[in-house]
Amino acid sequence: MAAETLSSQPNPFRLFSALSAYQLTLAIKSAVELDVFTHIADGANTVQEIARRATASEKGIRILCDFLTIQGFLTKQGATYGLAADAELFLSKRSPAYIGSIALFLAHSSHIENYLDLTASIRKGGTTHHEGNMGPENPIWVDFARYMAPMSAVGASALAGVVATPGASQKVLDIAAGPGAYGIAIARINPQAEIYGQDWKNVLEVSVEAARTAGVADRYHTIPGSAFDADLGTDYDLVLLPNFLHHFDHPTNVTLLKRVRAALKPGGRVATVEFVPNEDRVTPPMQASFSMMMLGSTAGGDAYTFNELDAMFRDAGFSRSTQQELTPSPQTLVLTEY
Amino acid sequence: MAAETLSSQPNPFRLFSALSAYQLTLAIKSAVELDVFTHIADGANTVQEIARRATASEKGIRILCDFLTIQGFLTKQGATYGLAADAELFLSKRSPAYIGSIALFLAHSSHIENYLDLTASIRKGGTTHHEGNMGPENPIWVDFARYMAPMSAVGASALAGVVATPGASQKVLDIAAGPGAYGIAIARINPQAEIYGQDWKNVLEVSVEAARTAGVADRYHTIPGSAFDADLGTDYDLVLLPNFLHHFDHPTNVTLLKRVRAALKPGGRVATVEFVPNEDRVTPPMQASFSMMMLGSTAGGDAYTFNELDAMFRDAGFSRSTQQELTPSPQTLVLTEY
Numbered sequence A, B: 001m002a003a004e005t006l007s008s009q010p011n012p013f014r015l016f017s018a019l020s021a022y023q024l025t026l027a028i029k030s031a032v033e034l035d036v037f038t039h040i041a042d043g044a045n046t047v048q049e050i051a052r053r054a055t056a057s058e059k060g061i062r063i064l065c066d067f068l069t070i071q072g073f074l075t076k077q078g079a080t081y082g083l084a085a086d087a088e089l090f091l092s093k094r095s096p097a098y099i100g101s102i103a104l105f106l107a108h109s110s111h112i113e114n115y116l117d118l119t120a121s122i123r124k125g126g127t128t129h130h131e132g133n134m135g136p137e138n139p140i141w142v143d144f145a146r147y148m149a150p151m152s153a154v155g156a157s158a159l160a161g162v163v164a165t166p167g168a169s170q171k172v173l174d175i176a177a178g179p180g181a182y183g184i185a186i187a188r189i190n191p192q193a194e195i196y197g198q199d200w201k202n203v204l205e206v207s208v209e210a211a212r213t214a215g216v217a218d219r220y221h222t223i224p225g226s227a228f229d230a231d232l233g234t235d236y237d238l239v240l241l242p243n244f245l246h247h248f249d250h251p252t253n254v255t256l257l258k259r260v261r262a263a264l265k266p267g268g269r270v271a272t273v274e275f276v277p278n279e280d281r282v283t284p285p286m287q288a289s290f291s292m293m294m295l296g297s298t299a300g301g302d303a304y305t306f307n308e309l310d311a312m313f314r315d316a317g318f319s320r321s322t323q324q325e326l327t328p329s330p331q332t333l334v335l336t337e338y
Helices: A002-007 A013-019 A021-033 A036-041 A047-054 A058-070 A085-090 A102-106 A109-114 A118-124 A140-147 A149-163 A181-189 A201-213 A250-263 A285-297 A306-315 B002-007 B013-019 B021-033 B036-041 B047-054 B058-070 B085-090 B102-106 B109-114 B118-124 B140-147 B149-163 B181-189 B201-213 B250-263 B285-297 B306-315
Strands: A074-077 A080-083 A170-175 A193-199 A220-224 A236-242 A264-274 A321-325 A332-337 B074-077 B080-083 B170-175 B193-199 B220-224 B236-242 B264-274 B321-325 B332-337
Touching: A013 A021, A013 B021, A013 B085, A013 B102, A013 B285, A021 A036, A021 A058, A021 A102, A021 A109, A021 B013, A021 B021, A021 B118, A021 B285, A036 A047, A036 A058, A036 A080, A036 A085, A047 A058, A058 A074, A058 B118, A058 B285, A080 A085, A085 B013, A102 A140, A102 B013, A109 A285, A118 A285, A118 B021, A118 B058, A140 A149, A140 A201, A149 A181, A149 A236, A149 A264, A149 A332, A170 A181, A170 A250, A181 A193, A181 A201, A181 A220, A181 A236, A193 A201, A201 A220, A236 A250, A250 A264, A250 A306, A264 A306, A285 B013, A285 B021, A285 B058, A306 A321, A306 A332, B013 B021, B021 B036, B021 B058, B021 B102, B021 B109, B036 B047, B036 B058, B036 B080, B036 B085, B047 B058, B058 B074, B080 B085, B102 B140, B109 B285, B118 B285, B140 B149, B140 B201, B149 B181, B149 B236, B149 B264, B149 B332, B170 B181, B170 B250, B181 B193, B181 B201, B181 B220, B181 B236, B193 B201, B201 B220, B236 B250, B250 B264, B250 B306, B264 B306, B306 B321, B306 B332
Parallel strands: A170 A193, A170 A236, A193 A220, A236 A264, B170 B193, B170 B236, B193 B220, B236 B264
Antiparallel strands: A074 A080, A264 A332, A321 A332, B074 B080, B264 B332, B321 B332
């Protein structure tokens, strides 16, 4: 019966692919960990040679490389593997656009473990793990800061072009600074900018290191602790909120934004960077999908639409917000006046 | 720098999608667990109504349904969700072709946990968990038998059409019978067939239940235990090996096949059902991808090409094998004469 029904109908291959999709996530992560893309870029293009350089079994490398070929990240001609265009650009360490380290964060076991009982999270409307990833000094945020830095750099560069005020003094608070990219990008464009990076103490070590590398360490100050509890200081011209509001629900964000407003100079502004889906919540795909990331890993977070973000700011006493794209980053800049 | 490089080049969206692909696997599983596809088929097509029937939070259902819309398994018009064609066919319990239960096996936490350190498995060439899923009476095989039964039925129906001998007595050994589908399909076509199902004792409870449902329980006998140790009996006309050889390496399979040959009548034959990739090992995609499933979950298993399977049989003393497709199943039937 089933055979007859299936033969004249859509193929279940797409369903199988979806149910095996977790293997793709972890295959990419393993290939990054084993430097497979870089080895191939260096000319190792057979199972034997890749396995030797990766100190891995030939069987394991053969299965990994065939799988990545099927998935379109590698090519295979006879027994010779090559890199697909985007793998060569983003996943080989020989490329200046290398962002492979994001795999080490995005496919982190602790993320995936958050989804092993996704059904319970859907019933509840948030993670069922005690604090998700939001507990104090959770080491995953050190990983975030280190591994996601290349992605932050993309948005940070676009952001700084909009909000830095070269030639004028600028006191900037970077909330949940993480890799420090956003504040540092401003410091590089504006020699009169003083940046105050706030984050967990262990994470700020990464921000400070990045400030040192960028040559702006003398203008990079730190505020360790929680954004909800720490003394954030006052008289800021600009407060940065990169990728932070999505972790919390509306009332929690309003509480935070009231603190932010108190720290601003009258006339100052807030630059929020977020994945912002359209009002239909299903486009653009990457931004809209981000709500699933928040459902699994936070108690109250979400991917907020522009109108929802605007409402949070107004509930905290701010003026209306405006939005603009941070192309080529998939993120949106929301600017809010005091 | 990064921004300039990225802007004129391929978009990293495909990489992001791959690194988030595990969420798709678990979203489908949750939607099956919460009967979301069935609720929509029954006319519940808003967040509120689906959440009510699924006894889940509106936020969780909204994020799940939007995510499945982005992924193409649902549709969304305004605030109204609908089923994509393949979701309606395969994932609604109102469909006679429902196979949604496969999600409960394929996205089983124990499978996914096997991949959390895939890099170690690639180094080693097999699972780093003690026995993968292959330990005695591992309850996952009871889940397999229950949840994968609709898929087994597809291949079983095609298989029985080839190997059953209606009008002649037929003593059939079904190794690793699981849901019992293959042997039972033969028993239904051939009233003179006597089926001997071998599997772990806990799994055989599922096979026997299926034989009872099919009305062939009086001709369904059981051989509990390991295929490598149990007394398999003798004088079989036909031995079935559905989805078993892929769990083991070549020498282990040769050992097993020698036992199989000893259990056969001279002139009898073996019907092996497997995911069989082409010799290039990267096509067809579903069959070729199966090697990754085996790398993560078994110590020595693989998706074997026809030539590799043929070699195992010949090393065990058999004649040359032949192969044929089991359309619409993605699996291949390998027939081997004594």
